[in-house]
Amino acid sequence: MERLFHLLGQAIPDTATGLGVKVLCVGLGATAAGLALGGSGIAGMALPGVGVAACGFAASALAIRVLIREGRRKQAARLEEQIRRETEAMQAMEQRRREKACKGHEWSFDDYGLNINAWRWICGKCGAVTEENPLR
Numbered sequence: 223m224e225r226l227f228h229l230l231g232q233a234i235p236d237t238a239t240g241l242g243v244k245v246l247c248v249g250l251g252a253t254a255a256g257l258a259l260g261g262s263g264i265a266g267m268a269l270p271g272v273g274v275a276a277c278g279f280a281a282s283a284l285a286i287r288v289l290i291r292e293g294r295r296k297q298a299a300r301l302e303e304q305i306r307r308e309t310e311a312m313q314a315m316e317q318r319r320r321e322k323a324c325k326g327h328e329w330s331f332d333d334y335g336l337n338i339n340a341w342r343w344i345c346g347k348c349g350a351v352t353e354e355n356p357l358r
């Protein structure tokens with residue numbers, strides 16, 4: 223049985239989703255084993271069998287809840303990423319529009335560029351950036 227868990231552990235990645243799948247497998251197995259034991263007709267095994275089945279069922283329910291939550295979390299992260307990308311694209315578009323509408327840039331040297339040995343000038347009016355000296 224321990225060997226089975228080990229193999230299962232190797233086959234399924236150790237993420238929350240993987241753990242949920244593992245617990246679900248074990249839980250369903252325990253439910254089936256418990257029901258088989260309880261229904262086996264062996265004297266004194268009915269009650270423990272039902273107990274094992276109940277535990278297995280509870281573990282399965284818990285695992286399913288974890289899987290659903292994990293699925294929702296991934297979906298939320300995807301949505302957040304999409305919104306972030308759309309916001310960035312919108313900001314970039316807005317910036318290009320501003321640069322085009324800017325009549326006569328007011329270039330000033332951006333000394334942030336000194337740190338990385340790259341020179342750049344930034345327009346104080348529209349925020350346009352250039353690496354070519356526009357004042358020359």
Ligand SMILES: [Zn+2]
Nearest residue numbers: 324327345348
């Ligand atoms: Zn400008």
